[in-house]
Amino acid sequence: MTSPLARTASADELAERLTAGDRLALSRLISAVEAGREDARRALRCLYPKTGRAHVLGVTGPPGSGKSTLTTRLAAEYRARGKSVGIVAVDPTSPFTGGAILGDRVRMMELHSDSGVFMRSMATRGVMGGLARSTLDVVLLLDAFGKEVVIVETVGVGQDEVEIARAADTTVVVGVPNLGDDIQAIKAGILEIADVLVVNKADLAGADRLVADLRGMLQLAEERVWRTPILRTVATEGTGVAELIDAVAEHRAFLEGSGSSRQRRADSARRQVRAIVEDRVQRRLERLTAGAEWEQRFASIAAREQDPYSVAEEVLGEVARDGQ
Amino acid sequence: MSTESQPLRVLIAKPGLDGHDRGAKVIARALRDAGYEVIYTGIRQTPEMIAEAALQEDVDAIGLSILSGAHMTLFPRIIEELRKRGLDDVVVWAGGIIPEADVPTLKEMGIRAIFGPGSPTSETVEFLRTLKTAVAQ
Numbered sequence: 001m002t003s004p005l006a007r008t009a010s011a012d013e014l015a016e017r018l019t020a021g022d023r024l025a026l027s028r029l030i031s032a033v034e035a036g037r038e039d040a041r042r043a044l045r046c047l048y049p050k051t052g053r054a055h056v057l058g059v060t061g062p063p064g065s066g067k068s069t070l071t072t073r074l075a076a077e078y079r080a081r082g083k084s085v086g087i088v089a090v091d092p093t094s095p096f097t098g099g100a101i102l103g104d105r106v107r108m109m110e111l112h113s114d115s116g117v118f119m120r121s122m123a124t125r126g127v128m129g130g131l132a133r134s135t136l137d138v139v140l141l142l143d144a145f146g147k148e149v150v151i152v153e154t155v156g157v158g159q160d161e162v163e164i165a166r167a168a169d170t171t172v173v174v175g176v177p178n179l180g181d182d183i184q185a186i187k188a189g190i191l192e193i194a195d196v197l198v199v200n201k202a203d204l205a206g207a208d209r210l211v212a213d214l215r216g217m218l219q220l221a222e223e224r225v226w227r228t229p230i231l232r233t234v235a236t237e238g239t240g241v242a243e244l245i246d247a248v249a250e251h252r253a254f255l256e257g258s259g260s261s262r263q264r265r266a267d268s269a270r271r272q273v274r275a276i277v278e279d280r281v282q283r284r285l286e287r288l289t290a291g292a293e294w295e296q297r298f299a300s301i302a303a304r305e306q307d308p309y310s311v312a313e314e315v316l317g318e319v320a321r322d323g324q
Numbered sequence: 325m326s327t328e329s330q331p332l333r334v335l336i337a338k339p340g341l342d343g344h345d346r347g348a349k350v351i352a353r354a355l356r357d358a359g360y361e362v363i364y365t366g367i368r369q370t371p372e373m374i375a376e377a378a379l380q381e382d383v384d385a386i387g388l389s390i391l392s393g394a395h396m397t398l399f400p401r402i403i404e405e406l407r408k409r410g411l412d413d414v415v416v417w418a419g420g421i422i423p424e425a426d427v428p429t430l431k432e433m434g435i436r437a438i439f440g441p442g443s444p445t446s447e448t449v450e451f452l453r454t455l456k457t458a459v460a461q
Contacts, residue, residue, distance in 0.1 A: 024410050
């Protein structure tokens with residue numbers, strides 16, 4: 001029995017209860033972080049030293065490639081191997097209404113009654129790149145909660161939504177046969193971030209061709225120490241999932257053995273610091289330049305009474321002062 | 325504290341064994357268009373699954389769609405499962421085929437609103453809008 005938790009509970013209290021294994025506190029702290037609450041940031045600071053233990057697995061690919069189904073199968077297989085699992089599934093927010101339908105749970109039915117799995121849906125809320133603004137923070141919270149594997153499923157991506165590579169230790173790129181001649185769906189950027197390539201729906205005609213095309217592209221790519229494997233799965237039937245998990249484990253062992261794990265996480269940290277600063281500056285900027293007075297100033301710039309460069313200079317000063 | 329207003333998070337669930345999910349999908353779509361984040365769970369959900377989804381997704385409200393006639397059995401169990409998880413503050417409403425005679429009992433057990441066949445989706449949107457104002461205050 002979980003004791004009730006007021007929605008106004010402070011993030012400190014939530015963090016404390018999260019550490020003690022309270023799932024409702026975890027869930028409410030995720031919301032606080034998503035809302036950009038000041039006290040939630042403080043809680044993240046406190047929890048950070050407790051994180052870094054989970055293996056973070058990114059699953060990305062075009063819409064309809066089977067990411068959700070594959071994620072479900074992966075989670076079930078990890079559970080069968082005795083690992084606790086966290087899932088973050090990102091779906092797009094409508095740019096027109098700000099609303100979203102988060103439908104990934106539909107395909108994750110079999111996991112719903114397993115208390116070793118915690119799954120959270122997130123809407124992108126206007127952020128491009130395949131993830132939501134606070135996806136990394138949510139991964140951190142699941143990690144702090146003690147999840148051994150955290151799977152991040154991106155929105156259906158096109159060709160350059162590669163943010164997932166920043167969040168994940170191992171990035172799995174899922175392709176499917178017949179999406180266009182010459183692997184339209186997984187060229188350039190998205191192919192380059194793949195640590196493991198998966199051809200899902202491998203029972204369809206065209207799978208052999210896709211595997212061959214991918215192999216060809218990998219051979220053209222710059223020689224790297226890690227050789228990206230190409231696996232075939234039929235996620236609806238669970239075929240190839242165990243092999244996929246073995247490939248992820250091999251990648252993890254490679255990262256740890258070669259020291260690239262540290263390098264990779266340092267790169268992530270660099271980008272994360274920049275992203276946090278950008279996010280905070282962005283929020284501050286929006287607040288500082290809102291209101292009727294600013295509307296007037298913008299109008300006067302448009303009328304050439306002021307210039308945007310001097311005004312920007314002035315705002316920059318205020319953003320910096322505001323941060324003290 | 326953030327000054328931005330957060331979109332209300334709503335779970336749309338279909339408890340029990342009937343597979344008619346058109347109504348649930350229509351409501352999910354209408355709520356999305358009204359600017360809510362709608363977590364859609366699909367058909368054949370047990371009370372435990374619904375409560376668990378509500379906990380993990382930290383929703384403000386749950387809409388139950390039911391056409392099988394099993395509401396008097398399933399709804400109390402859903403309310404009970406929510407309580408067990410400390411989710412007493414989540415608003416629960418329902419839609420579908422629910423006889424008028426059952427409405428008072430359901431409201432007493434904590435179902436806040438019931439929308440029968442033919443209700444315009446705007447009624448549900450309006451009901452949640454009032455709720456959002458209450459949450460904000």
